[in-house]
Amino acid sequence: MSGKELGAPDLRPSLHGWELSASEARQLQGRLAERICLTPLQGQPETVAGIDCGIEANGHLRAVVSLFDYPAMNHVQTVIHRQPCVFPYVPGLLSFREMPAVLGAMEQLAQKPDLLLCDGQGIAHPRRLGIASHLGLWLNRPAIGVGKSRLVGCHEDPGQDKGCHTPLMDRGERIGTVLRTRTGVRPVYVSPGHLVDHADSMDWVLGTLSRYRLPEPIRAADRASRGPIPIRPALR
DNA sequence: GCGACAG
DNA sequence: ATCTTGTCGC
Numbered sequence: 001m002s003g004k005e006l007g008a009p010d011l012r013p014s015l016h017g018w019e020l021s022a023s024e025a026r027q028l029q030g031r032l033a034e035r036i037c038l039t040p041l042q043g044q045p046e047t048v049a050g051i052d053c054g055i056e057a058n059g060h061l062r063a064v065v066s067l068f069d070y071p072a073m074n075h076v077q078t079v080i081h082r083q084p085c086v087f088p089y090v091p092g093l094l095s096f097r098e099m100p101a102v103l104g105a106m107e108q109l110a111q112k113p114d115l116l117l118c119d120g121q122g123i124a125h126p127r128r129l130g131i132a133s134h135l136g137l138w139l140n141r142p143a144i145g146v147g148k149s150r151l152v153g154c155h156e157d158p159g160q161d162k163g164c165h166t167p168l169m170d171r172g173e174r175i176g177t178v179l180r181t182r183t184g185v186r187p188v189y190v191s192p193g194h195l196v197d198h199a200d201s202m203d204w205v206l207g208t209l210s211r212y213r214l215p216e217p218i219r220a221a222d223r224a225s226r227g228p229i230p231i232r233p234a235l236r
Numbered sequence: 237g238c239g240a241c242a243g
Numbered sequence: 244a245t246c247t248t249g250t251c252g253c
Contacts, residue, residue: 053243055244089244091241098243120242130242151242184252189242226245243244 018087018100025096029129036123036133038192041115041142041200045070048208049113050217051105051135053098054225061085063101066220067113073208073216078224081105091151092126095134102135115196115204116143117217121151122193122201124168124176132193143193144201145176146218150189158187165202177202182213 013020013028020028050066060082067076081104087097098120106112121130122145130151136143150168155178158164162183168176168191176191179202192201208215214222 053244055243057245089243091243094242125242145242147242149242152240 013096018096020096022090022093025093026127029093029125029127029134032134032137033123033128035137036128036194038123038197039195041196041204043114045114045142047076047111047113048073048115048117048204048217050117050119050215050219050221051102052119052218052221052225053101054222055085056082059084061098061101062225063098063105064221064224065102065105065109065113066217066224067109068208068217068220070114075220077109078220079105079108080224081108094120095129095131098131099135099138103138106139112139112141114141116141116193117205117208117215118143118145118193119148119214119218119222121145121147121189122176122191124151124153124170124189124191126152128175130191130193132191134193136194140195142195144196144204145189145191145193146205146215147189147191148186148214153189160184163206174198179205181205181209181215182211185213188213 048068054062063081066078118132122132132143132145153168153170155168156166158166158180165179178187180187210216
């Protein structure tokens, strides 16, 4: 995947890059959110990627993309990109902290994944632009947000059995699905990011689960994001 | 002013 | 996100 196809000029946070204030970031989110498309998933994905970020003790972000094929769900490759983090963690502005590193990891892939599963929210966000939405819009790829906890919205508790779900609502509109991915464990917060709808988002999360709470691609990315600093392949 | 608040 | 031991349950 060449670097030049990334970062469409009109999506760049500023002319200079990702240096912007919190209020500027919120304004930008409002404009980008208008461009999010909630549609049934088009075509059959042949590759599904899990995306996650970890923070190292030295203050570096470690972004991981774990690629799987579909429907076999065999692991294809995992890429890791580290860089200093510049933007602080502010609830609602997560993408401005993590996306630069994620894009760095994404450039190591030969091909853009057909479907992105992100650790965090999609449109289940105060301004409807969680990290899954922001990333899906930037890469022009279907993206689904899978949050381990709630950012915004109200919901009933889904039943205790795997597969039970309830709608996540905010300001009178549906923004996601509270989904029990495993019997007896805390539900996850599934929301479309871009180029996918509520029903397909839930189906793809259920369809990429193994026996754990999170979809396998996200688990793989999560493990790599917290593991020891990977040893570079030996030269020669 | 107070409480909530992805990772 | 990260710090951390034992413990409860399938």
